[in-house]
Amino acid sequence: MADSARRTGRPRSAAADRAILDATRSALAELGWSGLTMGDVAMRAGVAKTTLYRRWTNKSEMVVDAVAVLFDELELPDRGSLRADVEGVVLSFAALLERPEAKTALMAVVAEATRDEALRARIRTAIVERQKHLVVTGRRRAQARGELPPDAPGPEGTAAADRAADLIFDVIAGAVLHRSLVSAQRVTPAWARALTALLLHGLSPAGPAAEPAPDGSGGA
Amino acid sequence: MADSARRTGRPRSAAADRAILDATRSALAELGWSGLTMGDVAMRAGVAKTTLYRRWTNKSEMVVDAVAVLFDELELPDRGSLRADVEGVVLSFAALLERPEAKTALMAVVAEATRDEALRARIRTAIVERQKHLVVTGRRRAQARGELPPDAPGPEGTAAADRAADLIFDVIAGAVLHRSLVSAQRVTPAWARALTALLLHGLSPAGPAAEPAPDGSGGA
Amino acid sequence: MADSARRTGRPRSAAADRAILDATRSALAELGWSGLTMGDVAMRAGVAKTTLYRRWTNKSEMVVDAVAVLFDELELPDRGSLRADVEGVVLSFAALLERPEAKTALMAVVAEATRDEALRARIRTAIVERQKHLVVTGRRRAQARGELPPDAPGPEGTAAADRAADLIFDVIAGAVLHRSLVSAQRVTPAWARALTALLLHGLSPAGPAAEPAPDGSGGA
Amino acid sequence: MADSARRTGRPRSAAADRAILDATRSALAELGWSGLTMGDVAMRAGVAKTTLYRRWTNKSEMVVDAVAVLFDELELPDRGSLRADVEGVVLSFAALLERPEAKTALMAVVAEATRDEALRARIRTAIVERQKHLVVTGRRRAQARGELPPDAPGPEGTAAADRAADLIFDVIAGAVLHRSLVSAQRVTPAWARALTALLLHGLSPAGPAAEPAPDGSGGA
DNA sequence: GTTTAATCGAGACGGTACGTCTTGTCTTGCC
DNA sequence: GGCAAGACAAGACGTACCGTCTCGATTAAAC
Numbered sequence: 001m002a003d004s005a006r007r008t009g010r011p012r013s014a015a016a017d018r019a020i021l022d023a024t025r026s027a028l029a030e031l032g033w034s035g036l037t038m039g040d041v042a043m044r045a046g047v048a049k050t051t052l053y054r055r056w057t058n059k060s061e062m063v064v065d066a067v068a069v070l071f072d073e074l075e076l077p078d079r080g081s082l083r084a085d086v087e088g089v090v091l092s093f094a095a096l097l098e099r100p101e102a103k104t105a106l107m108a109v110v111a112e113a114t115r116d117e118a119l120r121a122r123i124r125t126a127i128v129e130r131q132k133h134l135v136v137t138g139r140r141r142a143q144a145r146g147e148l149p150p151d152a153p154g155p156e157g158t159a160a161a162d163r164a165a166d167l168i169f170d171v172i173a174g175a176v177l178h179r180s181l182v183s184a185q186r187v188t189p190a191w192a193r194a195l196t197a198l199l200l201h202g203l204s205p206a207g208p209a210a211e212p213a214p215d216g217s218g219g220a
Numbered sequence: 221m222a223d224s225a226r227r228t229g230r231p232r233s234a235a236a237d238r239a240i241l242d243a244t245r246s247a248l249a250e251l252g253w254s255g256l257t258m259g260d261v262a263m264r265a266g267v268a269k270t271t272l273y274r275r276w277t278n279k280s281e282m283v284v285d286a287v288a289v290l291f292d293e294l295e296l297p298d299r300g301s302l303r304a305d306v307e308g309v310v311l312s313f314a315a316l317l318e319r320p321e322a323k324t325a326l327m328a329v330v331a332e333a334t335r336d337e338a339l340r341a342r343i344r345t346a347i348v349e350r351q352k353h354l355v356v357t358g359r360r361r362a363q364a365r366g367e368l369p370p371d372a373p374g375p376e377g378t379a380a381a382d383r384a385a386d387l388i389f390d391v392i393a394g395a396v397l398h399r400s401l402v403s404a405q406r407v408t409p410a411w412a413r414a415l416t417a418l419l420l421h422g423l424s425p426a427g428p429a430a431e432p433a434p435d436g437s438g439g440a
Numbered sequence: 441m442a443d444s445a446r447r448t449g450r451p452r453s454a455a456a457d458r459a460i461l462d463a464t465r466s467a468l469a470e471l472g473w474s475g476l477t478m479g480d481v482a483m484r485a486g487v488a489k490t491t492l493y494r495r496w497t498n499k500s501e502m503v504v505d506a507v508a509v510l511f512d513e514l515e516l517p518d519r520g521s522l523r524a525d526v527e528g529v530v531l532s533f534a535a536l537l538e539r540p541e542a543k544t545a546l547m548a549v550v551a552e553a554t555r556d557e558a559l560r561a562r563i564r565t566a567i568v569e570r571q572k573h574l575v576v577t578g579r580r581r582a583q584a585r586g587e588l589p590p591d592a593p594g595p596e597g598t599a600a601a602d603r604a605a606d607l608i609f610d611v612i613a614g615a616v617l618h619r620s621l622v623s624a625q626r627v628t629p630a631w632a633r634a635l636t637a638l639l640l641h642g643l644s645p646a647g648p649a650a651e652p653a654p655d656g657s658g659g660a
Numbered sequence: 661m662a663d664s665a666r667r668t669g670r671p672r673s674a675a676a677d678r679a680i681l682d683a684t685r686s687a688l689a690e691l692g693w694s695g696l697t698m699g700d701v702a703m704r705a706g707v708a709k710t711t712l713y714r715r716w717t718n719k720s721e722m723v724v725d726a727v728a729v730l731f732d733e734l735e736l737p738d739r740g741s742l743r744a745d746v747e748g749v750v751l752s753f754a755a756l757l758e759r760p761e762a763k764t765a766l767m768a769v770v771a772e773a774t775r776d777e778a779l780r781a782r783i784r785t786a787i788v789e790r791q792k793h794l795v796v797t798g799r800r801r802a803q804a805r806g807e808l809p810p811d812a813p814g815p816e817g818t819a820a821a822d823r824a825a826d827l828i829f830d831v832i833a834g835a836v837l838h839r840s841l842v843s844a845q846r847v848t849p850a851w852a853r854a855l856t857a858l859l860l861h862g863l864s865p866a867g868p869a870a871e872p873a874p875d876g877s878g879g880a
Numbered sequence: 881g882t883t884t885a886a887t888c889g890a891g892a893c894g895g896t897a898c899g900t901c902t903t904g905t906c907t908t909g910c911c
Numbered sequence: 912g913g914c915a916a917g918a919c920a921a922g923a924c925g926t927a928c929c930g931t932c933t934c935g936a937t938t939a940a941a942c
Contacts, residue, residue, distance in 0.1 A: 009891030010933040016893085032335040037923060048894040053925070082423070104334045110401050111327035114320070115252040120404050128403060148423065166403070167414055168423070171391060174398030179390040181330055182397070183348060184340050194387050202422035203302070203368060203388070236914095257902060268915045273904065449886025450938045456888085472775040477928060488889045493930065522863070540774070547771035550841050554764045555692040560844050568843060588863060606843070607854055608863070611831060614838030619830040621770050622837070623788060624780050634827055642862035643742070643808060643828070669917030670907040676919085697897060708920045713899065 012054075019045040020052060024066035028101040033108035036063070060112045060119050067105045068126035070096060076134045082142040086196045087189075089134055090176055094187030097180045107181055135169040171199065239265040240272060244286035248321035253328035256283070280332045280339050287325045288346035290316060296354045302362040306416045307409075309354055310396055314407035317400045327401060355389040391419065452494070459485040460492060464506035468541035473548035476503070500552045500559050507545045508566035510536060516574045522582040526636045527629075529574055530616055534627035537620045547621060575609040611639065672714070679705040680712060684726035688761035693768035696723070720772045720779050727765045728786035730756060736794045742802040746856045747849075749794055750836055754847035757840045767841055795829040831859065 023044035027036050038059060042049045056062040074092055079085050097103050106127075113119040139161075142148040151161040175195055180187050243264035247256050258279060262269045276282040294312055299305050317323050326347075333339040359381075362368040371381040395415055400407050463484035467476050478499060482489045496502040514532055519525050537543050546567075553559040579601075582588040591601040615635055620627050683704035687696050698719060702709045716722040734752055739745050757763050766787075773779040799821075802808040811821040835855055840847050 008889070008935075010893075012892065033331050035335075038925085039923070042894095046894090048896090049925085050895085050927090051893065054892075100334070104331060107327045107331035107334070111253055111324060111331055113404070114324045114327070114401065115255075123402070124404065163414070166405075167411070167418060170399040170403055171395045171415070171418065173402070174394030174396070175387075175391045176394070177398060177402070178394030181334065182343075182393070183386070183390055184333070184344065185386075191387070194383070195391070198387060198391065198419075198422070200422045200424050202418070202420045204420045258904080259902070262915095266915095268917085269904080270906090270916090271914070274913095277904095279903085448884065448940065450888075451940085452887070473771050475775075478930080479928070486889095488891085489930080490890090490932090491888070494887085497930095499929090544771055544774045547767045547774070551693050551764060551767035551771055553844070554760070554767070554841065555695075563842075564844065603854070606845075607835075607851070607858060610839040610843055611835045611855070611858065613842070614834030614836070615827075615831045616834070617838060617842070618834030621774065622783070622833070623826070623830055624773070624784065625826075631827070634823070635831070638827060638831065638859075638862070640862045640864050642858070642860045644860045668909070668915070670909095670919075672918065698899080699897070702920095706920090708922085709899080710901090710921090711919065714918075 013051075016045070016047050016051055017055070020047060020055070020062070021066040021069070023047075024062060025070075025101045028063065028066070028105050029099070032100075032104045033063070058116075058119070060109050060116070061122055063105050064109050064119070064122050064126050067102060067109075068130070070099065070102050071127055071130045074131060074134060076137050078141060082138070082145070082147040083196055083200060085138045085141065086172070086199060087192045089138065090172060090192040090195055091187065091189065093131070093173065093176050094180055094192070097176065097187075103181060106177075131173060132165065132169050135165045135172070139165055139168070168199075236265065236267050236271055237275070240267060240275070240282070241286040241289070244282060245290075245321045248283065248286070248325050249319070252320075252324045253283070278339070280329050280336070281342060283325050284329050284339070284342050284346050287322060287329075288350070290319065290322050291347055291350045294351060294354060296357050298361060302358070302365070302367040303416055303420060305358045305361065306392070306419060307412045309358065310392060310407065310412040310415055311409065313351070313393065313396050314400055314412070317396065317407075323401060326397075351393060352385065352389050355385050355392070359385055359388070388419075456485070456487050456491055457495070460487060460495070460502070461506045461509070464502060465510075465541045468503065468506070468545050469539070472540075472544045473503070478502075498559070500549050500556070501562060503545050504549050504559070504562050504566050507542060507549075508570070510539065510542050511567055511570045514571060514574060516577050518581060522578070522585070522587040523636055523640060525578045525581065526612070526639060527632045529578065530612060530627065530632040530635055531629065533571070533613065533616050534620055534632070537616065537627075543621060546617075571613060572605065572609050575605050575612070579605055579608070608639075673711075676705070676707050676711055677715070680707060680715070680722070681726040681729070683707075684722060685730075685761045688723065688726070688765050689759070692760075692764045693723070718779070720769050720776070721782060723765050724769050724779070724782050724786050727762060727769075728790070730759065730762050731787055731790045734791060734794060736797050738801060742798070742805070742807040743856055743860060745798045745801065746832070746859060747852045749798065750832060750847065750852040750855055751849065753791070753833065753836050754840060754852070757836065757847075763841060766837075791833060792825065792829050795825045795832070799825055799828070828859075 020041060023041045024036070027041050027044060031040070036059065038049055038052055041062075042052055052062065056065070074089075074096065076085060076089055079088050097106070109119065109123060113123055139148060143150050151157045172195075176187055179185055179191065240261060243261045244256070247261050247264060251260075256279065258269055258272055261282075262272055272282065276285070294309075294316065296305060296309060299308050317326070329339065329343060333343055359368060363370050371377045392415075396407055399405055399411065460481060463481045464476070467481050467484060471480070476499065478489055478492055481502075482492055492502065496505070514529075514536065516525060516529055519528050537546070549559065549563060553563055579588065583590050591597045612635075616627055619625055619631065680701060683701045684696070687701050687704060691700070696719065698709055698712055701722075702712055712722065716725070734749075734756065736745060736749055739748050757766070769779065769783060773783055799808065803810050811817045832855075836847055839845055839851065
């Protein structure tokens with residue numbers, strides 16, 4: 001139906017799409033989020049402002065699309081161990097966040113999204129989900145290696161596995177994000193190692209058996 | 221009070237400060253970062269725009285100050301165990317991030333700070349350090365309880381302790397931030413429990429990852 | 441040459457021509473000159489914008505053609521005397537200028553024509569000449585009746601007669617135009633009578649200025 | 661009350677007013693009505709667009725004010741006879757209409773005014789009334805000279821005199837306007853003489869139509 | 881009955897102006 | 912001399928039109 005609706009009239013230029021997103025990224029890198037203007041992007045892309053507004057309703061939506069492709073380069077090669085895989089993903093996510101167009105844009109669109117459900121959805125599908133599969137993949141690989149216990153069978157086990165992946169994802173991505181943008185400090189290989197160690201073994205030296213779980217719910 | 225203040229020669233100054241910051245917070249809550257304008261804040265505060273610019277150079281700097289006081293309410297009462305303390309701080313930070321004026325402002329000023337060193341410094345002193353001392357306190361308390369090993373003596377030990385606190389801080393704050401703003405999902409008590417468990421015991425099978433999670437909320 | 445060039449291909453739709461000019465007039469009447477847009481005319485006519493631009497280069501040129509047909513309805517039936525003929529033409533021209541599509545368009549295209557020679561020519565042939573023949577006819581008729589002296593013989597006489605017709609035309613059309621559009625007052629039968637009296641007898645006391653104006657509306 | 665309402669805040673710049681109206685006239689002369697843009701006027705005046713919109717709601721209203729001052733230079737020196745006075749006013753009005761800023765603007769604002777009562781009022785007070793007093797003055801002067809009969813006494817006489825002045829004004833101004841803008845021909849001294857002759861004596865053979873026109877330009 | 885070429889509708893395109901909004905600065909006059 | 916009120920220059924916003932340009936789909940005349 002979208003097909004039949006679009007059969008008529010001059011088709012949209014795919015070249016314009018590409019030029020706009022490229023221009024958006026370079027403008028972001030040069031000027032930052034608050035210095036980015038639709039008119040400037042249009043000029044850089046050799047395109048009329050109208051052409052931008054015909055495709056996106058917002059500066060934010062456009063920027064999400066422009067930045068989303070950066071996240072496609074995140075990969076998870078098998079580095080042989082869970083520890084190496086975690087360190088690898090931490091460092092490559094940190095490298096991504098060091099690109100000025102990524103760091104200035106990501107927080108800004110997230111800020112904007114706090115008041116815009118549509119934008120929130122777009123961020124989720126264009127960015128968040130693209131990263132999350134890295135965690136899922138890494139976790140499955142570690143299970144295959146015997147480094148992590150397998151999922152419990154049945155639908156409850158699957159749901160628990162999903163929750164686990166979500167949690168690990170928030171912890172890793174959140175730690176890197178907070179370190180490099182909020183604390184405003186470099187993510188070094190040493191830091192990545194320390195984070196990985198914490199993640200694998202936790203804070204407690206002796207493991208959880210020593211602790212009581214008085215309310216009976218915290219046995220996770 | 222206005223009378224006595226007037227006698228000292230700066231009658232409205234302190235009142236104006238308060239009125240402006242209150243107005244900023246309420247405008248943020250209603251309109252979000254991008255809807256916030258200096259003119260509107262001045263009007264809400266019953267103050268001229270000039271008075272704003274006499275005190276802050278920027279919208280961002282003003283907002284940092286307006287939001288900073290929200291972080292003063294974060295406290296760490298001794299809940300008796302490391303586990304309880306961590307869960308407590310996670311939930312209270314999450315509660316703070318649920319206030320619209322905090323969530324919309326925090327990410328926006330961080331985004332702005334990616335290109336503004338002065339703003340970065342202001343965020344660090346006004347916001348980040350205020351949270352970090354919670355980690356330091358909790359860690360020290362856990363060491364006193366014997367839940368964590370004591371710092372090694374000497375300057376290297378102190379440096380290592382600082383690094384540990386920084387890391388834990390980035391992990392906790394980052395996880396909560398990412399969960400509630402980027403992943404855009406609620407921080408529930410169950411999630412806080414799961415995060416705490418992961419933090420204390422890690423992913424590895426020696427830890428609790430192998431254990432079933434009876435309430436279905438934990439397990440990594 | 442235009443013939444041979446046009447021998448092939450699909451011929452232009454005469455129905456489209458009509459629909460466009462009708463749509464132009466109704467849009468003018470509703471929206472006025474400045475509210476008239478090519479896109480709107482195309483939509484009203486059920487036609488693509490391309491079809492408009494294939495026929496006219498300009499909004500102005502199109503409007504001239506759309507309005508020109510209104511001037512075709514101006515006629516000069518023989519009312520038996522010069523006085524009656526003048527009054528008749530004054531009233532019928534005034535009636536034309538009361539139609540909103542005529543009044544809003546005429547002045548606008550004249551304004552536009554001050555900087556556009558091609559448009560000036562189009563106005564002259566499509567509109568001005570159509571009115572001027574009324575004066576020529578009326579003058580000739582009055583000469584036949586003996587109300588006006590005959591033209592002098594020879595080419596000079598013809599030229600003088602042309603000049604006289606031009607002058608009378610500018611005076612009559614100009615007076616009506618100024619009264620109804622610039623002074624923005626109705627052209628009433630009484631005003632038409634007064635104008636006619638002035639035109640026939642002039643201001644000077646030797647003429648009819650000394651005469652009483654029985655209805656109180658005339659007499660200069 | 662406007663006084664008390666405007667007592668506070670920075671007062672509007674009179675220099676800006678002047679600069680804007682000057683810029684409007686020069687832009688009109690160079691670009692014509694349809695080429696005139698608010699942004700361009702602001703730039704020429706060294707002023708922000710906001711400053712224009714703070715003073716006028718419309719391009720049209722601004723142009724009326726800008727052009728109105730041109731009509732102040734119209735004067736009616738006593739040339740000794742009614743005939744000379746009429747010829748003088750015809751020629752000076754024609755000279756005014758030859759200035760490109762006047763000719764392009766006058767018709768355009770009149771066209772716009774056909775759909776805008778406020779603009780119509782502004783034109784009336786700023787332009788039309790300024791010209792009309794020339795007719796009133798010339799008429800009174802001719803009555804003093806005995807070239808025209810005096811007004812009848814009483815209120816009816818005054819009303820009749822007003823109507824007469826209105827009519828003469830529409831005829832003279834309309835004829836000049838139509839000649840130079842609609843017919844698009846120059847107003848020459850010979851044409852002015854011919855118009856004056858027609859106005860004074862009318863078309864009828866009792867009048868000057870019977871007279872010789874030595875330069876061949878007059879007589880109807 | 882094909883070919884051929886100009887037409888048609890639809891609508892995207894590069895431009896440009898619109899009128900509004902916000903920013904941060906600068907007068908004013910009151911107090 | 913601080914303050915409210917508000918004018919100011921600058922410039923981005925998102926919308927609207929302009930006149931041009933693809934598109935695919937009709938037409939009709941020419942072959």
